[in-house]
Amino acid sequence: xxxxxxxxxxxxxxxxxxxxxxxxxxxxxxxxxxxxxxxxxxxxxxxxxxxxxxxxxxxxxxxxxxxxxxxxxxxxxxxxxxxxxxxxxxxxxxxxxxxxxxxxxxxxxxxxxxxxxxxxxxxxxxxxxxxxxxxxxxxxxxxxxxxxxxxxxx
Amino acid sequence: xxxxxxxxxxxxxxxxxxxxxxxxxxxxxxxxxxxxxxxxxxxxxxxxxxxxxxxxxxxxxxxxxxxxxxxxxxxxxxxxxxxxxxxxxxxxxxxxxxxxxxxxxxxxxxxxxxxxxxxxxxxxxxxxxxxxxxxxxxxxxxxxxxxxxxxxxx
DNA sequence: TCTAAAATGTTATAATATAACATAATGAGA
DNA sequence: TCTCATTATGTTATATTATAACATTTTAGA
Numbered sequence: 001x002x003x004x005x006x007x008x009x010x011x012x013x014x015x016x017x018x019x020x021x022x023x024x025x026x027x028x029x030x031x032x033x034x035x036x037x038x039x040x041x042x043x044x045x046x047x048x049x050x051x052x053x054x055x056x057x058x059x060x061x062x063x064x065x066x067x068x069x070x071x072x073x074x075x076x077x078x079x080x081x082x083x084x085x086x087x088x089x090x091x092x093x094x095x096x097x098x099x100x101x102x103x104x105x106x107x108x109x110x111x112x113x114x115x116x117x118x119x120x121x122x123x124x125x126x127x128x129x130x131x132x133x134x135x136x137x138x139x140x141x142x143x144x145x146x147x148x149x150x151x152x153x154x
Numbered sequence: 155x156x157x158x159x160x161x162x163x164x165x166x167x168x169x170x171x172x173x174x175x176x177x178x179x180x181x182x183x184x185x186x187x188x189x190x191x192x193x194x195x196x197x198x199x200x201x202x203x204x205x206x207x208x209x210x211x212x213x214x215x216x217x218x219x220x221x222x223x224x225x226x227x228x229x230x231x232x233x234x235x236x237x238x239x240x241x242x243x244x245x246x247x248x249x250x251x252x253x254x255x256x257x258x259x260x261x262x263x264x265x266x267x268x269x270x271x272x273x274x275x276x277x278x279x280x281x282x283x284x285x286x287x288x289x290x291x292x293x294x295x296x297x298x299x300x301x302x303x304x305x306x307x308x
Numbered sequence: 309t310c311t312a313a314a315a316t317g318t319t320a321t322a323a324t325a326t327a328a329c330a331t332a333a334t335g336a337g338a
Numbered sequence: 339t340c341t342c343a344t345t346a347t348g349t350t351a352t353a354t355t356a357t358a359a360c361a362t363t364t365t366a367g368a
Contacts, residue, residue, distance in 0.1 A: 086294045105282075105286055116286065121278040124272070124277075127274065128270060128274070129297065129299065132301075136297045136298070140295070142294040143279060
């Protein structure tokens with residue numbers, strides 16, 4: 001599903017965006033946080049916390065769960081990564097500067113998750129909120145299925 | 155958020171519906187499965203697997219995790235309950251006879267989850283699938299926020 | 309009744325996440 | 339520059355969620 005032939009470029013772009021966002025927001029983009037974000041982006045698909053832990057360079061930080069979860073919390077809070085609840089896994093946000101509501105197409109074939117922003121969907125959610133006198137705060141929308149590439153591979 | 159003044163009636167209705175569905179499908183609605191479904195329905199909000207475990211009558215089944223997870227798996231597979239991934243919790247399906255795509259409004263105030271079926275939302279998901287050449291199989295859509303009742307309580 | 313399949317029992321452990329408290333690094337104001 | 343409050347990280351332990359693997363029991367149909 002992924003279409004970046006030079007994934008290194010994606011990673012670099014994401015890290016640079018993170019630097020800008022943290023600078024602008026007075027946030028500290030520490031070595032650890034950078035390392036975790038880089039691992040998230042280096043993974044082509046959603047990555048699990050304990051896989052990040054396994055891959056974390058011990059010269060950067062203590063390789064224990066709180067280390068990773070704290071870094072992930074920071075990245076989540078500041079819109080740099082998303083958590084996919086249905087997988088207990090994490091993905092980099094592909095447009096962190098404009099972190100509006102988005103959703104994910106998760107392919108069971110290749111394991112990748114495509115981040116989408118479709119105003120139709122978001123509008124439908126907002127409408128449903130109004131109809132039910134419900135005030136939405138956060139949305140988890142994860143669509144599991146098969147991407148185009150994987151449908152062809154049967 | 156919930157509007158059933160006689161929640162006992164909800165529970166009874168749900169259990170009766172389950173009997174019909176299982177009979178029709180040649181499925182075995184055992185004592186254990188019935189007990190677990192009843193506990194799910196008895197809880198006003200989404201309930202966690204280990205809370206079910208705590209409440210499970212030891213005269214009905216062995217009070218161990220596999221017991222509960224197997225029963226939940228059965229109920230999930232047959233559309234009698236839903237799992238809310240964002241909470242790791244379970245709720246009874248309120249229209250198990252017509253188990254189409256639905257979604258949840260989860261109130262952070264009262265902890266309840268309202269099950270909704272809005273064709274607009276489902277259509278928007280289908281459309282987004284087509285636009286991305288993606289074949290959806292299952293949808294996780296959980297909207298967290300505040301229900302009308304709880305908005306008033308400030 | 310016999311038997312295969314389904315359900316449940318049982319024990320252990322995997323996978324995911326947080327609590328609680330200690331130490332270190334940072335940066336803003338004196 | 340020094341101080342010190344804040345933020346970040348280290349460390350240990352444990353809570354929470356879920357499954358593996360194999361044994362036994364129950365069930366429905368031949």
